[in-house]
Amino acid sequence: MMKVVLVGCGAMSRQWLDAARQIDGLAIAGFVDLDAERAQARAREYDLSNAVIGTSLDAVLDETKPDAVFDVVVPAARREVALSAFAHHCHLLTEKPLADSPENARAIIAAARRAGRLHAVVQNRRYVANVRRIRRFLDxxxxxxxxxxxxxxxxxxxxxxxxxxxxxxxxxxxxxxxxxxxxxxxxxxxxxxxxxxxxxxxxxxxxxxxxxxxxxxxxxxxxxxxxxxxxxxxxxxxx
Incomplete structure (x- = not known):
């Protein structure tokens, strides 16, 4: 079983949780958001009331000790979330963009390498059928x-x-x-x-x-x- 903490419980988090439901062996262990009531509401919406709820990512990671973090925060908060995830030896799957500046992007990549953790950014346009069809035609x-x-x-x-x-x-x-x-x-x-x-x-x-x-x-x-x-x-x- 892979345990995951989701940070950022805005509207986009629903897409992530819908996808997570389809993955066998994955459990959402915690929700983190600056608005604790929003995090609690999302947990209830997905029948995950037993998940740990918090406003501090570090605190929730300390309590749940997950394998990975799902990062669905606003771009300006991405570096802080990534560094916290890697400091807790978690893999990280993050919403686009990778960062809000080249400096922050380099810092996140360096931290992932130091931690030896997987770091992936959701970027799905290259998987759109028409995009792949054009690539095959050009090739x-x-x-x-x-x-x-x-x-x-x-x-x-x-x-x-x-x-x-x-x-x-x-x-x-x-x-x-x-x-x-x-x-x-x-x-x-x-x-x-x-x-x-x-x-x-x-x-x-x-x-x-x-x-x-x-x-x-x-x-x-x-x-x-x-x-x-x-x-x-x-x-x-x-x-």
């Missing part, structure tokens, strides 16, 4: 080698909550899906990027809801991205 060579890849993303979700207040909201919380899918489809490795983000006057986000980027993916492949999370009107696909 076939039917249209030659890919050199120019372009993606547009224009959607206007009103999620509320932390997204409307966070920094770099489009880049950190959504655009990374498209970046990863493009890299996967053309087997590219990013060598450099130029990016500009801005906040349209009509936006309801605090910062960074629109962005454009140009990536050098190596091997003569260039990827351009244009996106907005406050684009009312005819929307693109989430993918």
């Amino acid at each position: 076939s060579g039917a249209i030659g080698k890919p050199t120019s890849i372009h993606a547009d993303f224009f959607i206007a979700p009103h999620f509320g909550g932390f997204r409307e207040e966070m920094d770099h909201v489009l880049l950190l919380d959504m655009a990374i899906h498209t970046f990863d899918a493009a890299r996967y489809m053309v087997a590219g490795e990013p060598a450099s990027v130029y990016c500009q983000e801005w906040e349209p006057a009509s936006s309801w986000y605090r910062q960074g809801s629109s962005a454009s980027a140009v990536f050098d993916l190596g091997g003569g492949k260039v990827f351009t991205y244009a996106g907005s999370w406050c684009a009312d009107g005819f929307r693109t696909s989430w993918e």
